[in-house]
Amino acid sequence: MSARMREVLGRTLVELRHEPTAKRVRGFLDDTLVVDTDRAVLVWEPRRVVPTYAVPLADLGGEVLDAGQGRDGEDDIGFPLPDLGSRPVLDPRVPFAVHSTEGRPVTVTFPGGSRAVAGFLPADPDLAGLVILDFAGVDLWLEDADRVVSHPHDPYSRIDIRTSSRRVQVAVDGRILADSTRAMLLYETLLPVRFYFPPDDVLVELEPSDTRSWCAYKGEASYSSVRMPDRLERDIAWRYESPLDDALRVSGQVAFFDERVDIVVDGAARARPITPWSQRATDR
Structure with a gap:
């Protein structure tokens, strides 16, 4: 088999x-x-x-x-x-x-x-x-x-970035955070597909935070939070302002943690993946 x-x-x-x-x-x-x-x-x-x-x-x-x-x-x-x-x-x-x-x-x-x-x-x-x-x-x-940076590259891991014309929406508690037909889809070995949005297609104010992380393939990420009526969704989004070569196509674009938001693609809701990032930043 x-x-x-x-x-x-x-x-x-x-x-x-x-x-x-x-x-x-x-x-x-x-x-x-x-x-x-x-x-x-x-x-x-x-x-x-x-x-x-x-x-x-x-x-x-x-x-x-x-x-x-x-x-x-x-x-x-x-x-x-x-x-x-x-x-x-x-x-x-x-x-x-x-x-x-x-x-x-x-x-x-x-x-x-x-x-x-x-x-x-x-x-x-x-x-x-x-x-x-x-x-x-x-x-x-x-x-x-x-x-x-971050760790040595895994020779058996890779990144692929593809342009999508599908309508991709991001929501939390029914509130639309982003809506686009120009999202970039980033595929990385063993990780969920990530949807990167042009800043103009993000419909809410992003509050920058001091949080930073480093990816061996994409470089330094800066994080942003979204203020909801009853809470602050801290560090729910990120972007790479000056990415490494593998991620140049998503430079300056905004991604959201699929684990903490609802992603709808052409009207079909995607299941939230379970990963080490499933917890809110305040819980980690």
Whole structure:
């Protein structure tokens, strides 16, 4: 029988996975080059949905020290993606200190440096001689000469953007927030389709917030809230003002969390997806 690819990915999500990359990977701390390798390996710990870099110990410009006991990734840690499995996933918001495979937490120190970087030595023999580094603990990562933000790119994940002529409406409690026949549809591996609207087709005032997030494929997102009669729907919408190359077609356009609004496409209501973003910002 044929296997649906999403189900195949869901089964492998609970496994420790790795993939070598041919890219030159460099990391900078306080403007000092501390990692420089063309032998990096992308590692996904069990239930982690994005990879991080594992670097040969010989390519580190620092000393590896024991860091004590790490925090285990118990089944109650993480966020639900029911169609990928019954156990919560560990998305990028789950701290690096949470580990879901056997290994030893370490700290990497550098000569003359005032800061250290958290690391993890996995016990798996296929990853012997590698240290997994906390991506957020390094000030700047480069693949070849290009900056990488949020996390390393997954070679098996992608973004597609398509122009739609369908009528797409966004509502909360029956109040129409956006109405357009010019929406851009952004498809991203394992995530719901996102509808991006020209600002002129957004029918409510958006109140900017200070919230920011970073996507490895789209760049820095800025968030906005919508004031309802009885509450503030905080950070319900976002946009990329200066997106990375993969998302240039949605530059400046507005998207809403499908998990928290009602989407109607050509008169047909779409079911709200269940993702780590299903909770309101005030509940997270």
